[in-house]
Structures are given as structure tokens and as C-alpha cells.
Amino acid sequence: MTLDAHQHFWHYDPVKDAWIDETMTAIRRDFLPADLEPVLAANGVEGCVAVQASQSLGETEFLLALADRHDFIRGVVGWVDLRAPEVSDQLARFADHPKFVGVRHVVQAEPEGFMLNPDFQRGIAALREFDLTYDILILQHQLEEASALVGAFPDQPFVLDHLAKPQVSNGMDPAWAHGIHRLADYPNVSCKLSGLVTETTDWQWQTDDFRPFIDHALSTFGPDRLMFGSDWPVCRLAADYSEVKEIVENVLAGLSEAERAGILGGNAQRFYGC
Secondary structure: OOEEEEEOOEOOOOOOOOOOOOOOHHHOOOEOHHHHHHHHHHOOOOEEEEEOOOOOHHHHHHHHHHHHHOOOEEEEEEOOOOOOOOHHHHHHHHHOOOOEEEEEEOHHHOOOOHHHOHHHHHHHHHHHHHOOEEEEOOOHHHHHHHHHHHHHOOOOOEEEOHHHOOOHHHOOOHHHHHHHHHHHOOOOEEEEEOOOOOOOHHHOOOHHHHHHHHHHHHHHHOHHHEEEOOOEOHHHHOOOHHHHHHHHHHHOOOOOHHHHHHHHHHHHHHHHOO
């Protein structure tokens, strides 16, 4: 199965979605399964994993309700307050849903030390009780802290979103490359080839701009721990769905058929259990 490991749905709200500013007119509207399903079909993608874009329990309920109505949504990475004393109760609220596969927090917006906070780490520890994954959404300067987090929980499956958002148009930063290498040393961490087209200056790019970043992810994580994600509809700021998928396919053209199939779906199915 070809599976998109990372996309979003939302009912656009200018207050809740304040991160979608005036420069992002292409995504300042609702994006729902009826918008995505024909796009997936046109690109030969059979299913997707819907990832939270808002930090509320209502967001998790919203995504799971969509998944109930649409078979092509194979899994949901939702949100709970991992810092809450009652985090296990929040997880238990959703744990029986077969498509609730993981949790994410928008750590890129949090202060230094957030991932090392005992309250947050208590929440990470609770994920194992419910056999849930954790998506790491960070920026480059947080890679070292992320390595400390994943090292403290060797039995917890983690996946890095968007390669920690490197500044693609500036070329590869050795600090980013080192941070990715350190994180990849932990076998419980996978990585999504996602979210790169919007990490470009004025959203202008050529396929070769992404090649060194994807090649570095491939050399550090290996083909068995990488997964394709479109980051739709956010990707629409810089590229359409087919372009995003073609970037990954073109850079990975030298891999074996089995390795490409893993990155384009099999690895995500195994990681998320969907």
C-alpha cells in the first residue's frame, strides 16, 4: 500500500488557526476528506495518516470522527495534554478507537527544556501503556534536546516530522546534519520525508535543492526508518501534491523496489500499525 504518513484536516478558524497568516491565502479555508480523497486517488496513494494541527482534545475527536466516516484515513495522530496529571485518563478516552495511533505536541513553539520537563516526560512514559507512537515536531536547534528525550525512552517509538525543518534554500547546515545523525543513532526513532517544500525562501525550489537533505536522512536513518508524508494542505503554499510526491520519488530512484515501497507506505504501516 502507498500511504501518506503526514497530512492535516481542518475547519479554518482565524483565531484557532492564527499560524495561517496573510501570506498563506492558499490554505486559509477548510480542508476536509472530500478535498483530499481525489488528490490521493490521482497520485496513486491509497491511504493517509491524519496528524493534529490544533492542540485540543476536540481536535483529536474531530480527526477520529473523520476517520470513522472515511476508510482511506488509516490512522490519526492526535493531541492530549502530555503534561497533565490526568494524562492517562485522556489517553484512555481515545485508546479504544482502532485508528488512534499516536500523539503529537507542537514542541517547535515551546521554550528550551520543554522535552526534558518531568511533567512532559511523564506523559511520554504513559504512551507505552496504550501502545501509541509519538511524533516529534521541532526545529533544528531542538535536535540535541530531542536526542536526550528519545534516549530516555528506548522502548517508545518516535518519528521526526519534517526533518526538523532545515532551511533548505541556505544549503545543508553542518549543525543540522550532526543533529540528525545523533538522533538517527537511536533505533527507536524514524523520520518523515515531509514538510520540506515550505522550508524554502519565498517557496521557490528545484528538486535538487532537497537531494542532500533526503540523502542525509537516508544515510543516517536507512531506508527502513523513513516514510513519505505530503504535509498536505500546508504543502500547497509551495507545491501541489504530485510535485511533493515526485520530489521523494526522484531522489529515491536509485533504491531497490522494496526500499522505495517501504518509504512510500510500508514503513508507515508498520510504524503506526495501520
